[in-house]
Amino acid sequence: MKIGILPLVVKEVEESILEAVKNYVEGFYSKFGFRVDLLPPTTTNDLFFSYNPIRRQFLGRFFLTKVAEHRRDFSAVLGITDGDLYEEGMNFIFGLANPYLRAAIISLARLRPEFYTEKDGEVLKERAIKEAMHELGHVFGLGHCENPGCVMHFSNSIIDTDHKGKDYCEKCLNKLKRNLEGIG
Numbered sequence: 020m021k022i023g024i025l026p027l028v029v030k031e032v033e034e035s036i037l038e039a040v041k042n043y044v045e046g047f048y049s050k051f052g053f054r055v056d057l058l059p060p061t062t063t064n065d066l067f068f069s070y071n072p073i074r075r076q077f078l079g080r081f082f083l084t085k086v087a088e089h090r091r092d093f094s095a096v097l098g099i100t101d102g103d104l105y106e107e108g109m110n111f112i113f114g115l116a117n118p119y120l121r122a123a124i125i126s127l128a129r130l131r132p133e134f135y136t137e138k139d140g141e142v143l144k145e146r147a148i149k150e151a152m153h154e155l156g157h158v159f160g161l162g163h164c165e166n167p168g169c170v171m172h173f174s175n176s177i178i179d180t181d182h183k184g185k186d187y188c189e190k191c192l193n194k195l196k197r198n199l200e201g202i203g
């Protein structure tokens with residue numbers, strides 16, 4: 020069983036971030052028999068129709084559809100983009116997932132410390148790992164969790180992301196284990 024990680028590049032998705040996410044996701048999901056493959060970076064030139072020049076953001080659902088096209092023999096595919104994403108009714112989204120497509124996308128745009136005029140460069144890795152684990156949780160059937168320390172807690176802002184941990188709480192973990200049984 021394999022999970023794919025697909026870089027969807029607007030300007031740059033750093034190798035160091037991809038490696039950090041891959042290693043963390045693999046460290047966790049290998050316990051359930053998954054391997055994690057880093058796919059070659061894909062351009063987003065064919066996604067510019069989803070760009071809103073007034074908002075200067077991309078509509079996230081089209082990125083998700085593009086990720087789903089790369090499912091092939093993967094159990095799940097996670098896209099990582101540097102493009103700033105939004106959905107109708109939301110100012111922005113950190114990520115988006117669809118359990119039926121077994122696909123998810125996360126955006127680094129609002130995880131970057133520069134976005135908040137912070138200086139700590141290392142924090143981007145931590146945040147990317149949290150959002151990746153969160154969206155993969157959705158892919159495998161988890162909903163949002165009321166525990167603010169659980170990675171499945173909904174992040175309204177970067178403060179919530181920084182507050183929560185990188186792992187599933189016991190309740191979410193038990194549900195995840197059940198959901199992962201029988202996934203090929």
Ligand SMILES: [Zn+2]
Binds near residue numbers: 157163173
């Ligand atoms: Zn969520």
Ligand SMILES: [Zn+2]
Binds near residue numbers: 187189191192
């Ligand atoms: Zn939880």
